[in-house]
Amino acid sequence: MYAFDYHRPASLAEVARLLASREDAKLLAGGQTLLPTLRQRLAQPTDLVDLAQVDELRGLRAVDDGLLVGAMTTHHTVSASPVARRVIPALAELAGGIGDPQVRNRGTLGGSIANNDPAADYPAALLALGATVRTNKRAIRADAFFTGLFETALDPGELVTAVQFTRPDRARYLKLRSQASRYATAGVFVATFGTAVRVAVTGAGACVFRWTDAERALAADFRPDVIDGLTLDPGDLNGDIHASAEYRAHLVKVLVRRAVNQC
Amino acid sequence: MPITVSLTVNGKPASREVEPRTLLVELLRDHLGLTGTHVGCDTSQCGACVIHLNGRSVKSCAVLAVQAEGASVLTIEGLATPDGTLHPMQAAFREHHGLQCGFCTPGMVMSAVDLLKQNPRPSETEVRDWLEGNLCRCTGYQNIIKAVLACAEATAPAASAG
Numbered sequence: 001m002y003a004f005d006y007h008r009p010a011s012l013a014e015v016a017r018l019l020a021s022r023e024d025a026k027l028l029a030g031g032q033t034l035l036p037t038l039r040q041r042l043a044q045p046t047d048l049v050d051l052a053q054v055d056e057l058r059g060l061r062a063v064d065d066g067l068l069v070g071a072m073t074t075h076h077t078v079s080a081s082p083v084a085r086r087v088i089p090a091l092a093e094l095a096g097g098i099g100d101p102q103v104r105n106r107g108t109l110g111g112s113i114a115n116n117d118p119a120a121d122y123p124a125a126l127l128a129l130g131a132t133v134r135t136n137k138r139a140i141r142a143d144a145f146f147t148g149l150f151e152t153a154l155d156p157g158e159l160v161t162a163v164q165f166t167r168p169d170r171a172r173y174l175k176l177r178s179q180a181s182r183y184a185t186a187g188v189f190v191a192t193f194g195t196a197v198r199v200a201v202t203g204a205g206a207c208v209f210r211w212t213d214a215e216r217a218l219a220a221d222f223r224p225d226v227i228d229g230l231t232l233d234p235g236d237l238n239g240d241i242h243a244s245a246e247y248r249a250h251l252v253k254v255l256v257r258r259a260v261n262q263c
Numbered sequence: 264m265p266i267t268v269s270l271t272v273n274g275k276p277a278s279r280e281v282e283p284r285t286l287l288v289e290l291l292r293d294h295l296g297l298t299g300t301h302v303g304c305d306t307s308q309c310g311a312c313v314i315h316l317n318g319r320s321v322k323s324c325a326v327l328a329v330q331a332e333g334a335s336v337l338t339i340e341g342l343a344t345p346d347g348t349l350h351p352m353q354a355a356f357r358e359h360h361g362l363q364c365g366f367c368t369p370g371m372v373m374s375a376v377d378l379l380k381q382n383p384r385p386s387e388t389e390v391r392d393w394l395e396g397n398l399c400r401c402t403g404y405q406n407i408i409k410a411v412l413a414c415a416e417a418t419a420p421a422a423s424a425g
Contacts (some may be wrong), residue, residue, distance in 0.1 A: 006283035100396025103320045
């Protein structure tokens with residue numbers, strides 16, 4: 001690992017000052033992606049700004065029509081939270097399936113979505129639930145937040161403070177894990193709000209995306225077989241040693257059918 | 264710039280000056296001489312380095328030493344009582360031969376101890392799911408699972424009366 005300076009600020013204002021004053025400062029949330037990346041010398045930040053002491057980033061609570069989850073909330077906390085389990089059980093279940101127990105004890109919601117790994121689980125939840133990402137500067141709708149491979153709408157110096165989730169009528173997240181890495185080969189989050197249906201797909205493309213054809217078909221008739229005639233273009237999907245793009249296109253369809261069945 | 268880290272390790276206070284890039288596992292092994300915690304993969308996949316940080320199992324190769332400032336750390340060396348009596352999980356691993364080469368064992372034991380703290384009577388499936396982050400290259404899983412279940416059986420507060 002290359003050398004860096006380490007900071008442990010106690011407020012968002014102090015975080016912002018550090019980000020603005022250092023040449024190439026990176027934020028350290030749970031560190032479950034960043035630290036392995038640094039160990040492999042794939043990044044060389046001048047400074048790490050540890051968010052662990054920033055109280056403004058903590059907390060998980062029910063709000064009017066959903067949940068408000070602080071950026072530094074660990075996956076374990078979400079999965080074990082009685083509030084999360086009551087308000088959006090599919091979200092708690094998703095959090096309980098990220099990585100392994102040790103990763104879930106450290107990894108955070110904010111870290112996961114700011115990193116936007118193409119195979120991460122949380123981005124599918126945010127997109128399907130129409131969540132709003134709160135930052136230290138503004139609120140960003142999930143549809144505008146995930147912009148590409150490891151890319152988000154966050155500006156330099158901007159950080160996620162919390163995510164606001166709206167409670168769906170029905171929701172289900174299903175994924176097929178790679179046998180080796182345990183990341184999602186493909187994962188789908190299906191959610192319904194009244195007559196509207198949202199279907200988000202992770203692991204299959206360069207970035208999480210909504211499968212709008214499936215959404216329209218399911219909104220008209222919420223049954224698994226209404227997507228039988230639909231196809232995802234493998235040209236838009238990932239093909240790698242674990243699964244071809246054609247396999248992923250098929251897999252997404254299978255997962256959506258199952259998720260609808262279990263909604 | 265070196266930073267002083269002060270923490271509690273296996274119940275005793277410890278303080279060392281480290282570089283910010285020092286991993287918690289390096290602090291434990293290289294600075295404090297606690298070599299029971301192993302480094303297997305260096306990519307946070309294998310779980311050989313699992314320790315407890317403030318009561319919860321974590322991979323100490325994916326935590327910086329400076330992040331453990333003020334924390335309470337428990338390693339495999341802190342499980343047995345001072346007179347050498349093994350922790351029930353260690354005893355169960357020995358009894359059921361839950362190891363082959365033994366390299367993954369400290370991480371397996373620390374992870375399993377955390378499981379029983381949260382779920383004193385796990386099913387076999389729950390044990391297997393929980394140990395997802397711990398790899399045994401000898402593939403000695405059968406006896407590892409047997410050991411964890413036997414420990415649960417022996418130590419659960421509401422052990423079945425029949």
